Amino acid sequence: xxxxxxxxxxxxxxxxxxxxxxxxxxxxxxxxxxxxxxxxxxxxxxxxxxxxxxxxxxxxxxxxxxxxxxxxxxxxxxxxxxxxxxxxxxxxxxxxxxxxxxxxxxxxxxxxxxxxxxxxxxxxxxxxxxxxxxxxxxxxxxxxxxxxxxxxxxxxxxxxxxxxxxxxxxxxxxxxxxxxxxxxxxxxxxxxxxxxxxxxxxxxxxxxxxxxxxxxxxxxxxxxxxxxxxxxxxxxxxxxxxxxxxxxxxxxxxxxxxxxxxxxxxxxxxxxxxxxxxxxxxxxxxxxxxxxxxxxxxxxxxxxxxxxxxxxxxxxxxxxxxxxxxxxxxxxxxxxxxxxxxxxxxxxxxxxxxxxxxxxxxxxxxxxxxxxxxxxxxxxxxxxxxxxxxxxxxxxxxxxxxxxxxxxxxxxxxxxxxxxxxxxxxxxxxxxxxxxxxxxxxxxxxxxxxxxxxxxxxxxxxxxxxxxxxxxxxxxxxxxxxxxxxxxxxxxxxxxxxxxxx
Numbered sequence: 001x002x003x004x005x006x007x008x009x010x011x012x013x014x015x016x017x018x019x020x021x022x023x024x025x026x027x028x029x030x031x032x033x034x035x036x037x038x039x040x041x042x043x044x045x046x047x048x049x050x051x052x053x054x055x056x057x058x059x060x061x062x063x064x065x066x067x068x069x070x071x072x073x074x075x076x077x078x079x080x081x082x083x084x085x086x087x088x089x090x091x092x093x094x095x096x097x098x099x100x101x102x103x104x105x106x107x108x109x110x111x112x113x114x115x116x117x118x119x120x121x122x123x124x125x126x127x128x129x130x131x132x133x134x135x136x137x138x139x140x141x142x143x144x145x146x147x148x149x150x151x152x153x154x155x156x157x158x159x160x161x162x163x164x165x166x167x168x169x170x171x172x173x174x175x176x177x178x179x180x181x182x183x184x185x186x187x188x189x190x191x192x193x194x195x196x197x198x199x200x201x202x203x204x205x206x207x208x209x210x211x212x213x214x215x216x217x218x219x220x221x222x223x224x225x226x227x228x229x230x231x232x233x234x235x236x237x238x239x240x241x242x243x244x245x246x247x248x249x250x251x252x253x254x255x256x257x258x259x260x261x262x263x264x265x266x267x268x269x270x271x272x273x274x275x276x277x278x279x280x281x282x283x284x285x286x287x288x289x290x291x292x293x294x295x296x297x298x299x300x301x302x303x304x305x306x307x308x309x310x311x312x313x314x315x316x317x318x319x320x321x322x323x324x325x326x327x328x329x330x331x332x333x334x335x336x337x338x339x340x341x342x343x344x345x346x347x348x349x350x351x352x353x354x355x356x357x358x359x360x361x362x363x364x365x366x367x368x369x370x371x372x373x374x375x376x377x378x379x380x381x382x383x384x385x386x387x388x389x390x391x392x393x394x395x396x397x398x399x400x401x402x403x404x405x406x407x408x409x410x411x412x413x414x415x416x417x418x419x420x421x422x423x424x425x426x427x428x429x430x431x432x433x434x435x436x437x438x439x440x441x442x443x444x445x446x447x448x449x450x451x452x453x454x455x456x457x458x459x460x461x462x463x464x465x466x467x468x469x470x471x472x473x474x475x476x477x478x479x480x481x482x483x484x485x486x487x488x489x490x491x492x493x494x495x496x497x498x499x500x501x502x
Contacts, residue, residue, distance in 0.1 A: 040087050047103065047308070048079035055111050058337055062117035067131040071114050071348075074138045075107035081145070082304065090441040091300045093290065093462035094433035095148065100304055101469045104311040106137050106408070109345035112337040120346040121405055124398050125356030133352035133410075136419065140410050140426040147430025151438070165443065166453040168239050169492035176239075176490050177259060180232035184270045187229025197275040204275045224376070224478035230270045231482040234284060237263040238291045238456050239490065245292055279467045286463030287456075294455045312340070347408040347470060350391065354411040357394050369393075369416050373473040377481065389472040390415060407471035436461075457487060 052075045062068065082103045085096040113119050123130055188194050196204060204226075240260040243250045250256045273281040286303070293299045358364060365387070372387030380386050387393070390412055395403035409429075413422035440458040460483065467476050 040083070043086060043305075044080060044083040047083050048076045051108065052076055052079065052111060055108060055115060055337060058112070058115055060116040060337075062114045063127075065127065065131075067127060067134060068111075068114045070131055070134045070138070071107075071111050074134055074141070075103070075111050077138060077141060078103040078107040081141070082308075086301050086304045090437070091295075091297060092433075092437040093300070093440060093458055094437050094465065095430075096300070096304050097286075097462045097465045098144065098429075098433060098469065100307045100311075101466055102137075102141060104308065105345050105347050105470065108308075108312070109340040110134070110348040112340040113345070113349070116337055116341050118338075118341040119349045120342060120344065121349045121353070121400070122398070123349045123352050125352060125359075129356045129359070130349070130352040133348055133355055136355075136414065136422065137348065137351065137410055139419075139423060140413075143423045143426035144430035144433075147427040147432075148434040150427070151431045151434035165493070167492050168243075168453060168456075168490050172490045172492070173236070173239055176232060176486055177236045177263070179486075180236040180263065181266065183228040184230070184233050184266050187226065187270065190225075194269050197269050197272060199275070201275060201277065224482075227479040227482045230276070230280075231479050232486050233263065233266050233270055234287070235456075235460070235483060235486045237267050238287060238460065241288065242291050242452075242456055279470065282466055283460070283463035287459040290459035290462070291456055294459070347406050347410075350394065350406050351408055351411045351414070353394050353398060354390070354407065354415055357397050358415060360397075362397075364414075364418050365416050367416050369412060370473070373412075373477045376474055376477040387474070389474045391472040391475075407473070409469050409471060409473075412471055412473050453487065453491060 052072055055075075056072065078099060082096075082099040085092055085099050188197070191197075191204065237260070240256065240263055243256065244260060267284070271281070271284050276284075289299060289303065369387050369390050375383070375386075378386060390407035391405040392403045394407065394411075395405045409425075410422060413425040417425070436458060440454055443452065443454050464476075464479070464483075468480075
């Protein structure tokens, strides 16, 4: 990130040399600028033209109708916006993660499904419902961009020097560390010991059900239980990691290093990729990388660029530990597009099913599903009519055997508020993401105070946004609430009580 400095009154500006770019009226450039310009054309063409066309020309049985062409338009739009995120001069973690998700989960993967004529979840409605769903996804993307434009500030209002930094309270961090060890230890005891975390996700789910910690009609209870055992451990580890990165005194403390090593070992058990969903491990990896390297533009661009490769090639095959050896069936494909149509990327199809569900006479819920997500902690014994996961509701209506289906934010907003509410919701999301990204770019710098919370929370939110965008929101709300409580616990605005200052 380029640091702009103001000349003092005693400093004379340098006179441009003859033949310089400043004398010619051209903007200055740096080697990084030249690199961006050299990469911009192939990057934009690759994401928005070549890859969509490569998918489009593959053999398949899918109909060449308006749904396919609308899906192609959405993929091109998302590819262009993702390229803009990679080439921007600022690190926009929230916007970048949004467009990475849209490009892969709502763009390239559904395009491959449309070409092949295969979907991970059956689309039970008319073909027109699928066309409407793709059109509404595109409208939501445009609304997100409108919100980002509305968040732009005047140059004179960009400074926020008068605002205080939110920092990590040192003593409360110690309390959070104790909570992390206690929560993870309790989860291990309930599930039968640390060994179960190195078996499979199927074994973990079975252990949760056997312990009576989950309900058959909702995944929210399981998410809350696992959240207490995983989220505090992750946040405490991220804080100690950032503390060691920014403080030389911390790196000389044997106690701090020992606690960091113990938290690293704890996360290796409860947050490993074997026993956790791939989206959650992506959150762990994303937040850790940008906690260690918050100012690295090269890492930001590499993460978004490689994210496409990982989503296309690695992600569909990364479920080796979803089932045990007896139930695991390796993916056997004859086309490079088939893994994108087998599982995981059912978001557009489930949005189309949600539209069909609403149009079948059920109607919109006018905030009821959102209320269930916000009030997820209220037990069903107190609230008998508490809504289930949106994916479960639509899946049961479809007659699906496996109702653990996704419900993207588009579907969550649509089922509650209809097209107007969905559009307004994405305007608000774009506005909020742009404001947070702007503050992160200004404050997550090398000269930021040790223990600055924004360098910890924004990467965490950006990583978890993949889960929130995929949905269902009720299933994702447990870890969000726990993370909010953990961050509120350690937050202070007094620098004398912050980490890294002694």
